[in-house]
Amino acid sequence: MSESPSEASGSSSDASGGPRASPDATAPTDPAGGSGTAARDRLASLTARIDGTLASVVFASLAVVGVGGLIQVSFGTYSMTVFEAWRAVVDPAVWSHPGLLGEFFLGETLGGLLAAQFGWATEVELAHPTLIVWTVRLPRVLVAVLVGANLAISGAIFQAVTRNELASPYILGVSSGAGLAILLTLVVFSGMSAFLPIFAALGGTVAFLIVYAIAWKGGTSPVRLVLAGVIVGTVFQSLQTGLFFFADDLGVVQSAIAWTTGSLTGTDWEQVRLALPWTVIALGFALAGSRQLNVLLLGERTARSLGMSVERVRFALSGVAILAAAAAIAVAGIVGFVGLIVPHVVRTLVGSDYRRLVVGCAFVGPALLVGADVGARLAMDPVQIPVGIVTGLVGGPYFLYLMRRQDDLGDL
Amino acid sequence: MSGTHSDADTDEANGASADANGATDGDADALHAEDLALGYPSTDEPVVETDRVDVPAGEVTALVGPNGSGKSTLLKAMAKQLDPDAGRVVLDGENVANYGTKEFAREVGLLSQENDAPGSATVEDLVYHGRYPHRSFFGAVTGADDAAVDRAIDLAGIDHLRDAPVSDLSGGQKQLAWIAMTLAQDTDVLLLDEPTTYLDLHHQLRVMEVVRELNEEADVTVAVVLHDIAQAARFADNIIAMRDGEVYDWGPPRTVVTEALLADVFDVVASVDADAPDGPTVHPHHPVR
Numbered sequence: 001m002s003e004s005p006s007e008a009s010g011s012s013s014d015a016s017g018g019p020r021a022s023p024d025a026t027a028p029t030d031p032a033g034g035s036g037t038a039a040r041d042r043l044a045s046l047t048a049r050i051d052g053t054l055a056s057v058v059f060a061s062l063a064v065v066g067v068g069g070l071i072q073v074s075f076g077t078y079s080m081t082v083f084e085a086w087r088a089v090v091d092p093a094v095w096s097h098p099g100l101l102g103e104f105f106l107g108e109t110l111g112g113l114l115a116a117q118f119g120w121a122t123e124v125e126l127a128h129p130t131l132i133v134w135t136v137r138l139p140r141v142l143v144a145v146l147v148g149a150n151l152a153i154s155g156a157i158f159q160a161v162t163r164n165e166l167a168s169p170y171i172l173g174v175s176s177g178a179g180l181a182i183l184l185t186l187v188v189f190s191g192m193s194a195f196l197p198i199f200a201a202l203g204g205t206v207a208f209l210i211v212y213a214i215a216w217k218g219g220t221s222p223v224r225l226v227l228a229g230v231i232v233g234t235v236f237q238s239l240q241t242g243l244f245f246f247a248d249d250l251g252v253v254q255s256a257i258a259w260t261t262g263s264l265t266g267t268d269w270e271q272v273r274l275a276l277p278w279t280v281i282a283l284g285f286a287l288a289g290s291r292q293l294n295v296l297l298l299g300e301r302t303a304r305s306l307g308m309s310v311e312r313v314r315f316a317l318s319g320v321a322i323l324a325a326a327a328a329i330a331v332a333g334i335v336g337f338v339g340l341i342v343p344h345v346v347r348t349l350v351g352s353d354y355r356r357l358v359v360g361c362a363f364v365g366p367a368l369l370v371g372a373d374v375g376a377r378l379a380m381d382p383v384q385i386p387v388g389i390v391t392g393l394v395g396g397p398y399f400l401y402l403m404r405r406q407d408d409l410g411d412l
Numbered sequence: 413m414s415g416t417h418s419d420a421d422t423d424e425a426n427g428a429s430a431d432a433n434g435a436t437d438g439d440a441d442a443l444h445a446e447d448l449a450l451g452y453p454s455t456d457e458p459v460v461e462t463d464r465v466d467v468p469a470g471e472v473t474a475l476v477g478p479n480g481s482g483k484s485t486l487l488k489a490m491a492k493q494l495d496p497d498a499g500r501v502v503l504d505g506e507n508v509a510n511y512g513t514k515e516f517a518r519e520v521g522l523l524s525q526e527n528d529a530p531g532s533a534t535v536e537d538l539v540y541h542g543r544y545p546h547r548s549f550f551g552a553v554t555g556a557d558d559a560a561v562d563r564a565i566d567l568a569g570i571d572h573l574r575d576a577p578v579s580d581l582s583g584g585q586k587q588l589a590w591i592a593m594t595l596a597q598d599t600d601v602l603l604l605d606e607p608t609t610y611l612d613l614h615h616q617l618r619v620m621e622v623v624r625e626l627n628e629e630a631d632v633t634v635a636v637v638l639h640d641i642a643q644a645a646r647f648a649d650n651i652i653a654m655r656d657g658e659v660y661d662w663g664p665p666r667t668v669v670t671e672a673l674l675a676d677v678f679d680v681v682a683s684v685d686a687d688a689p690d691g692p693t694v695h696p697h698h699p700v701r
Contacts, residue, residue: 218453288549288550292549294530294533294537294541295541295544297528297530297531298527298528298530298538298541299524299527299528301493301524302524302527302528304493304513305491305493305517305521305522305523305524306517306541306542306544306545306597307513307514307515307516307517307518307544307545308513308514308544309513347531351531351532351533352530352531352532352533353532353533353537
């Protein structure tokens with residue numbers, strides 16, 4: 001499923017890139033008339049050119065997600081060829097039954113209700129490969145897509161809000177807050193481990209609020225926020241590490257490590273359903289707020305003199321970023337580096353304009369995470385390593401490369 | 413208009429000017445400050461204390477004074493960027509504290525002393541940000557926005573730099589781009605904090621010419637902090653000279669810029685040619701010792 005809409009939207013964005021590229025070609029041949037229209041033509045050609053880059057970024061990301069996803073669904077105890085996997089993904093037996101899709105994406109209760117309402121069949125006889133791909137392997141790819149998009153967008157927002165190139169979704173204490181909540185749930189309140197995803201997301205959010213409250217003194221500033229984030233993070237991190245001592249069995253420790261480094265092992269449709277609505281909301285707000293992010297990048301003073309209520313906008317945008325990060329944490333734990341690196345990669349490709357940056361992040365994030373998860377699941381087969389370890393292994397060297405290459409690392 | 417009048421008077425004046433909306437030519441001043449005391453959280457004593465400061469409508473007013481005399485602080489308070497400890501700043505008869513942030517940004521534009529050039533944004537991108545106070549949260553670009561941006565770029569004389577990334581420009585070109593952004597705000601009052609400092613002579617004159625042109629052709633009221641008293645004497649209609657957080661003197665350059673002022677305020681022994689055709693000319697000789 002991940003492939004076919006991907007391919008579809010890929011070709012459609014390609015198609016829309018085509019006509020948009022054509023004014024680019026005709027604009028220079030246009031005789032420069034009035035200065036206003038000439039300027040508008042130049043603007044149009046510029047927009048077309050930049051959107052061309054963005055379109056290729058989107059297309060390349062979709063290709064990575066497609067290939068990675070196909071590899072992911074074809075390997076496992078029941079092995080099939082990539083071609084078989086593809087056939088299972090696009091199996092008309094699934095796509096022609098909205099009732100079945102409804103049950104996957106909305107859950108048995110809501111989807112079943114909808115199916116009953118419209119008289120859709122939900123009991124469908126599926127071929128064995130189709131059944132394995134759709135019920136076991138595909139959800140993991142979808143969760144990777146959602147987590148990647150959320151972390152990338154969250155990181156991009158935090159980099160603008162804190163005006164700090166090193167900012168990630170976890171800069172304002174979120175990871176340590178979530179980590180502490182995870183450890184508390186697993187070690188102290190083990191009876192409530194069913195609510196672990198919710199507690200993790202809540203822990204991150206609470207830590208963020210504490211950071212904001214500490215940084216607030218008649219207003220905040222990027223530096224105060226980052227410093228408060230580091231301090232709260234250190235305290236929570238210590239508490240979290242301390243709790244490891246009280247974990248009395250290896251299973252609990254391994255589970256805690258999987259959660260605190262980020263893992264997609266065992267993710268199911270339930271995780272897709274948990275993350276999907278929040279992802280859509282966060283993405284929508286991030287796109288709507290991209291112009292605010294651009295103005296925020298001009299500096300607090302300028303933003304204020306342009307009439308922005310800087311504190312309100314900063315808090316609201318942080319809230320959107322926290323929502324995205326919390327959605328990712330709830331289904332995959334604390335996956336590192338994606339939120340730090342993806343915005344940088346996208347920025348070097350499409351520029352620092354957030355209207356393009358957010359769109360780019362929504363595609364490159366999934367590409368990185370789907371790709372990394374292929375490594376996490378198959379590199380040391382049959383042992384699955386947490387995907388956060390792979391993103392760290394890929395991300396660390398990339399970050400060093402970035403430091404080497406860029407003199408002006410402080411510039412956004 | 414005296415500095416002290418009843419609240420009722422103020423409200424009426426406010427209502428009248430709100431109706432006229434922008435036609436402030438008749439008023440004596442566009443912006444004035446009353447009994448201001450200004451400080452920062454880190455200071456106990458106020459940095460600036462003034463009785464009354466006027467920025468006359470349709471004129472160019474220069475704030476001059478040595479480093480630390482409080483001229484930038486005063487400008488910040490007039491730009492609603494710094495809340496006064498006491499007193500108030502009045503725009504068109506209304507206390508600026510009563511304006512919404514966007515509403516105020518449609519009336520008064522401010523160019524700060526230092527500005528961060530954002531990544532790969534082009535001059536045009538930057539100038540479009542000047543339309544921020546005119547757009548709603550989800551608002552799309554309108555024809556009025558396009559027209560204001562074209563006009564601002566044209567006024568600043570940087571049409572040839574329109575598609576250039578701001579980070580690639582020279583210091584002087586950058587400043588003109590930032591001024592264009594502020595012009596796109598399309599305000600009746602423009603406040604500039606040391607717009608010519610650090611610029612080469614060519615760009616200093618370009619900046620001051622843009623300011624002058626804007627004032628003469630669009631009747632925009634300008635208050636500008638200047639480091640260079642000679643420049644202030646040449647370009648401004650009024651000069652506010654500040655010393656130690658207080659207004660030392662106020663008036664047209666020919667009456668304010670004197671040898672006594674240069675000695676008292678700037679600690680400089682200088683001769684002033686008050687009858688020069690371009691305004692009083694200052695010839696500094698040596699520091700007061």
